[in-house]
Amino acid sequence: MDKNIEIDQSMVDYIFAHSNNLHPIQKKIIKYNESLGYVKKLQISVLQANFIQFLIQQKKFKNCLEIGTFTGYSALSIALSLPSNGKLYAIDKDKKNTDVALNFFKQAKVNRKINVEVNNALVALKNLKKKKKKFDLILIDADKENYINYFNQSLSLINKDGIILIDNILWKGEVANPSSKDKITMKIKEFNNYIKNKNINKYILPIGDGFFVCWK
Numbered sequence: 001m002d003k004n005i006e007i008d009q010s011m012v013d014y015i016f017a018h019s020n021n022l023h024p025i026q027k028k029i030i031k032y033n034e035s036l037g038y039v040k041k042l043q044i045s046v047l048q049a050n051f052i053q054f055l056i057q058q059k060k061f062k063n064c065l066e067i068g069t070f071t072g073y074s075a076l077s078i079a080l081s082l083p084s085n086g087k088l089y090a091i092d093k094d095k096k097n098t099d100v101a102l103n104f105f106k107q108a109k110v111n112r113k114i115n116v117e118v119n120n121a122l123v124a125l126k127n128l129k130k131k132k133k134k135f136d137l138i139l140i141d142a143d144k145e146n147y148i149n150y151f152n153q154s155l156s157l158i159n160k161d162g163i164i165l166i167d168n169i170l171w172k173g174e175v176a177n178p179s180s181k182d183k184i185t186m187k188i189k190e191f192n193n194y195i196k197n198k199n200i201n202k203y204i205l206p207i208g209d210g211f212f213v214c215w216k
């Protein structure tokens with residue numbers, strides 16, 4: 001049996017109390033998302049965002065791509081850790097939430113670092129490929145039905161030393177429950193098996209709802 005501690009809320013509080021403080025606008029987005037009720041769960045976890053920030057700063061990444069922006073928590077976290085000449089390309093099909101996110105980016109004064117496209121992600125990704133764009137980090141966090149498509153598109157958009165992160169791949173633990181047969185669990189299991197058999201470096205990081213960390 002591998003040795004891992006349980007991360008309950010008191011442990012999360014302890015981790016926050018001993019880590020870098022959140023930016024005031026990160027706190028504001030969390031509060032806003034909490035006011036939305038059930039859909040607040042769409043946001044990546046704070047621990048996941050902290051990990052992304054660590055990666056960007058340590059690897060000195062400059063160009064990032066996000067598929068699924070929602071109200072902007074992950075995008076803001078990425079932009080805050082990018083250098084002043086860094087850029088995030090953020091895609092989401094939902095205009096209303098994207099406008100909310102844009103407002104938060106302005107408040108945090110990182111709006112110039114973020115290029116937002118309101119579009120179906122598959123269309124947006126094809127256009128980026130046509131333009132021969134390349135990214136150091138790609139975060140996939142949109143509709144699970146298209147995860148395999150997003151991943152395959154990302155393979156041609158990622159730089160040689162880049163990292164692709166895919167969220168929700170443990171799906172609240174359901175992927176390891178053989179009796180869970182709902183549509184999304186089955187889609188995520190299909191995706192995870194696809195990655196398992198792909199000739200790429202991979203590692204599952206069990207924070208938030210689970211990140212697949214992939215690199216060439």
Ligand SMILES: C[S@@+](CC[C@H](N)C(=O)[O-])C[C@H]1O[C@@H](n2cnc3c(N)ncnc32)[C@H](O)[C@@H]1O
Pocket residue numbers: 042043044067068069070071072073074075091092093094097119120121122141142143
């Ligand atoms: C889980 S949320 C993203 C959360 C965000 N990364 C954060 O941390 O706050 C998923 C987002 O993907 C968007 N989405 C779903 N299907 C999409 C599609 N086909 N093309 C573009 N965006 C899509 C939704 O509108 C939603 O905002």
